[in-house]
Structure formats: C-alpha cells, structure tokens
Amino acid sequence: MKHRFLAKRYWKDNSTPLGDSVGLARSYPDLINLSIGDPDLTTDERIIKAAFSDAIDGHTHYTDSFGDLELRSAIMDFYTEKYGYDVELAECMVTTSACHAMWLVMETILDDGDEVIIHEPYFTPYVQQIRLAGGIPVPVVTREENAFQLDVADLEKAITERTKAIIINTPNNPTGTCFSRETLEAIADVAREHDILIVSDDIYTAFSYAEPFIPMTTIEGMRDRTITIGSFSKDFCMTGWRIGYILAPEYIVKTVKNVNENNVFTAPSISQRAAIHALRMRSEVQPPIIEEYRKRTYYACERIGKLTNMTVLPPRGSLYLFVNIKGTGLSSAEVTRRLLEEAHVLVVPGNAFGESGEGYLRLALTVPVDKLEEAFDRISQMELFKS
The missing domain is CATH 3.90.1150.10 (Aspartate Aminotransferase, domain 1)
Structure with a gap:
C-alpha cells in the first residue's frame, strides 16, 4: 500500500x-x-534437552561475532568427515538462518545494478533478497524435459558484464531435482571462464535420494569462488531454531561479519548450542x-x-x-x-x-x-x- x-x-x-x-x-x-x-x-528430544541444559549452565549470552567457536569447529569436522573437504575456521560463520545468510551474502557482494542469475523455478525470496541489496535478479528457466537440470547454454546467454554471481539450489526447492556432477562441473566451468561467484544454497543436503549430495565448493577449482549457505532447519527438523551458516573465502566471511554486526550481531546462543548437539548426534x-x-x-x-x-x-x-x-x-x-x-x-x-x-x-x-x-x-x- x-x-x-x-x-x-x-x-x-x-x-x-x-x-x-x-x-x-x-x-x-x-x-x-x-x-x-x-x-x-x-x-529430536535429545537435542532439545542438551541445548536447554547448556542454557541452564550459562549459554545465554552473546557468542563470538563469527559464531560459537565450538559450533564452527563442529561444522568444520562435519565437512572433513562427510566430504573429505577441509574448512578453515576463518572461512566459517554462523548466521540466524539460511535466509538471513542469503541476504547477508547479497548485501556483502553486490553493488547497485549488479546481476545475479537464479535458475527458475526458484525459492521465492531470492528475488527480493537480491533487490534489497541493490542487485538485479536474472532468471534462467530450467525445464521438466531436462529433469530441471540447468542448461549451460541457457546460462551462458544470461551472462553480461554486470553478472556478479549465480545462485544454485540443489536438492532443489521447489522442483526436487538434484544437479548431477556433470551439471555442477559445467556450471563451475562457466563461473571460472567469466570470473563469477557461485552462491550455493545447500539446505536440503540430507535429502538427496537418487545419489549422494555433492557440494559445489568441493568441485575442482571452486573453493575460492563458492559461497556455501548451510542450515539446520530441514536436515535436522530445526526450523524454529533459526540457525544457518556461511562457508566462504576469509575476506568474504570477514565482511559478512561486519554487515551482520549492524543487523542482529550474533545468532541466538541457545540455538547454536542445539546445532552443536545436532551435528554430534547426526548418525542417530x-x-x-x-x-x-x-x-x-x-x-x-x-x-x-x-x-x-x-x-x-x-x-x-x-x-x-x-x-x-x-x-x-x-x-x-x-x-x-x-x-x-x-x-x-x-x-x-x-x-x-x-x-x-x-x-x-x-x-x-x-x-x-x-x-x-x-x-x-x-x-x-x-x-x-x-x-
């Protein structure tokens, strides 16, 4: 109105x-x-009880601006154990949900008028998250006859001199598709050729039924140009705890932290404790x-x-x-x-x-x-x- x-x-x-x-x-x-x-x-009740026990023990204060050190270490351990991928402490920051992480990333990387490619159908908030940061969303259509895989020829056509990043989301909301290794490697080739960032919205990683999930950041040559957004909301049924995280090159993480200090400062301490216990109990x-x-x-x-x-x-x-x-x-x-x-x-x-x-x-x-x-x-x- x-x-x-x-x-x-x-x-x-x-x-x-x-x-x-x-x-x-x-x-x-x-x-x-x-x-x-x-x-x-x-x-899971075990996560809830452990988090509240931590609250009683005094974990009710601000955490480090980058997130609870114990949680960041647990995230690092998870990537090493699950994907054989080593994350440095300075490359990891905890956020108040993955949605918040996406906005922080857009605010951090975009100048007014920068373009961000999103594969369509897309998670609805992407468009506004990009616009709020002064960017321009550029949809690239995926098609059912191609199992909603992103066609690299279509991706190439959407790239201009103002293209700053490509957001990918796999397993995907809403289509349920999972990008194949071939698709991921093709997207990676395009990103390297055109010097573009990849923002990988990895919030359904546990729900990859047809084949194991592959993080974009683990594709050869993509560590320095991938920003990974993770979450505990879906993989651990923890939507109300509002906990996510960002993995990115150190200079990006530092800037994200600076942006966040003018927003919510830190993610909730009790929710971060719950995330620690979720990672430790993930096999059960x-x-x-x-x-x-x-x-x-x-x-x-x-x-x-x-x-x-x-x-x-x-x-x-x-x-x-x-x-x-x-x-x-x-x-x-x-x-x-x-x-x-x-x-x-x-x-x-x-x-x-x-x-x-x-x-x-x-x-x-x-x-x-x-x-x-x-x-x-x-x-x-x-x-x-x-x-």
Missing part, C-alpha cells in the same frame, strides 16, 4: 502465495496443509528423518501416477514434488483454488516460483503417510483428476 511513512520500494505489494498460504491454512478445520516446507517432525538423529521423508515422497509420487491430469518426475531429493497439472487446461492458481475448496488440500501454485512454474503445483510432504493417503483419496474424487 502507498503511504508517506512507508518506503516507496514497499508501496507495491510484495506478498507471495507462500506467505498467503499461512492465512489460507485456517480456511477449513479438516484442511490438509501441503503448502509450507516446515518439517512436521519436532526437533538423521537416518529416521531421511527415511520418513523418502517414504512420503515415493508414496505421493505413486499416488500421483494413478490420477488423471497430474504427472510428476521420479523423486530425486528435497521434501517436495513439483506436479505438472497442464493437462487440466487450467492455471496453477485455479487448480490450487479448486483443491482447497473441493478437497480441502492446500498446495502452492507453481508460478509462485517464477513464471515458468505456471502449469505446476508444489506439494510439501510435511504430513505423515496416513494424511497423504487421505489427501490423495480426496483429490481422486475430484472430477478434475478422476481416472
């Missing part, structure tokens, strides 16, 4: 279907919510989480395969399915509305993730299998999707 006391950049409504879905979730008492990607599983905590979401993803895919006017690629990763509903002849918004009104199932229309998402729906598999069964039973009774 327009008002003289509001900054003019916010006069235009910047709300999104993702944000609007929170209000719609209250529409029906029996609603099944497949819209927001917030894992329904509560943080993560496997059942991963298996549960894998089970849901494959179940939903199987049910979609039995419906008319709905198709989806075989699952590869993340907590989502990006469902093709072009066979209905209706818009994503119209199908979303009908699912809500006729089946009391809430999803997000695909165009929330960029124009090329039109004709798709994103399903977040954040309810148990019995609820998914009920949701698809209702959907199967709609004339639009009856076999």
Whole structure:
C-alpha cells in the first residue's frame, strides 16, 4: 500500500502465495496443509534437552561475532568427515538462518545494478533478497524435459558484464531435482571462464535420494569462488531454531561479519548450542528423518501416477514434488483454488516460483503417510483428476 511513512520500494505489494498460504491454512478445520516446507517432525528430544541444559549452565549470552567457536569447529569436522573437504575456521560463520545468510551474502557482494542469475523455478525470496541489496535478479528457466537440470547454454546467454554471481539450489526447492556432477562441473566451468561467484544454497543436503549430495565448493577449482549457505532447519527438523551458516573465502566471511554486526550481531546462543548437539548426534538423529521423508515422497509420487491430469518426475531429493497439472487446461492458481475448496488440500501454485512454474503445483510432504493417503483419496474424487 502507498503511504508517506512507508518506503516507496514497499508501496507495491510484495506478498507471495507462500506467505498467503499461512492465512489460507485456517480456511477449513479438516484442511490438509501441503503448502509450507516446515518439517512436521519436532526437533529430536535429545537435542532439545542438551541445548536447554547448556542454557541452564550459562549459554545465554552473546557468542563470538563469527559464531560459537565450538559450533564452527563442529561444522568444520562435519565437512572433513562427510566430504573429505577441509574448512578453515576463518572461512566459517554462523548466521540466524539460511535466509538471513542469503541476504547477508547479497548485501556483502553486490553493488547497485549488479546481476545475479537464479535458475527458475526458484525459492521465492531470492528475488527480493537480491533487490534489497541493490542487485538485479536474472532468471534462467530450467525445464521438466531436462529433469530441471540447468542448461549451460541457457546460462551462458544470461551472462553480461554486470553478472556478479549465480545462485544454485540443489536438492532443489521447489522442483526436487538434484544437479548431477556433470551439471555442477559445467556450471563451475562457466563461473571460472567469466570470473563469477557461485552462491550455493545447500539446505536440503540430507535429502538427496537418487545419489549422494555433492557440494559445489568441493568441485575442482571452486573453493575460492563458492559461497556455501548451510542450515539446520530441514536436515535436522530445526526450523524454529533459526540457525544457518556461511562457508566462504576469509575476506568474504570477514565482511559478512561486519554487515551482520549492524543487523542482529550474533545468532541466538541457545540455538547454536542445539546445532552443536545436532551435528554430534547426526548418525542417530538423521537416518529416521531421511527415511520418513523418502517414504512420503515415493508414496505421493505413486499416488500421483494413478490420477488423471497430474504427472510428476521420479523423486530425486528435497521434501517436495513439483506436479505438472497442464493437462487440466487450467492455471496453477485455479487448480490450487479448486483443491482447497473441493478437497480441502492446500498446495502452492507453481508460478509462485517464477513464471515458468505456471502449469505446476508444489506439494510439501510435511504430513505423515496416513494424511497423504487421505489427501490423495480426496483429490481422486475430484472430477478434475478422476481416472
């Protein structure tokens, strides 16, 4: 809305279907919510108890500006053990969520008018995070017929003299695709050739079902031009703790720290303690989480395969399915509305993730299998999707 006391950049409504879905979730008492990607599983009780024990022991103060030293060391150990990749302490900083990390990175690297390439469909906040830092988002469309892999020819066409960075997100929200090593190496070649940074949004690393996750920063020659954004939100079901981190060359991390000191100063100390315990307990905590979401993803895919006017690629990763509903002849918004009104199932229309998402729906598999069964039973009774 327009008002003289509001900054003019916010006069235009910047709300999104993702944000609007929170209000719609209250529409029906029996609603099944497949819209927001917030894992329904509560943080493992052992992590909670250990964090609160630390709080009682006095961990309720500011931490080091770069983050709790113990947590940064644990993140370093994790990368060494999991990927055989050594991170220096000065290359690691803890942030108040991965979303906050992305904004900090954009604020750190962008001059006004710099361009940032994002592969579309994309995580909705990217566009505003880039613009808030004075940058210009440049979408590059990925396609279902290519399993939503980023085509390097399309990437090359989008590069200009103002291109500063490419954001990649794999496993991907919303499509669920996982970039192959071949795709990652091709993107790396382009980044090196054109002297471009890669900002790698690595928040679903545990949910790579088809093949092991490969961090972009581990690709040969990419350490010095990759900024990795990590998170505990999805991999450990810790969304409410708001803890993420950045791995980057030391000069970038130092500048990010300086920016952050004028923002939130440090991430919450108790949440950082929880992250320490999550990493230490990951071999016990993560496997059942991963298996549960894998089970849901494959179940939903199987049910979609039995419906008319709905198709989806075989699952590869993340907590989502990006469902093709072009066979209905209706818009994503119209199908979303009908699912809500006729089946009391809430999803997000695909165009929330960029124009090329039109004709798709994103399903977040954040309810148990019995609820998914009920949701698809209702959907199967709609004339639009009856076999």
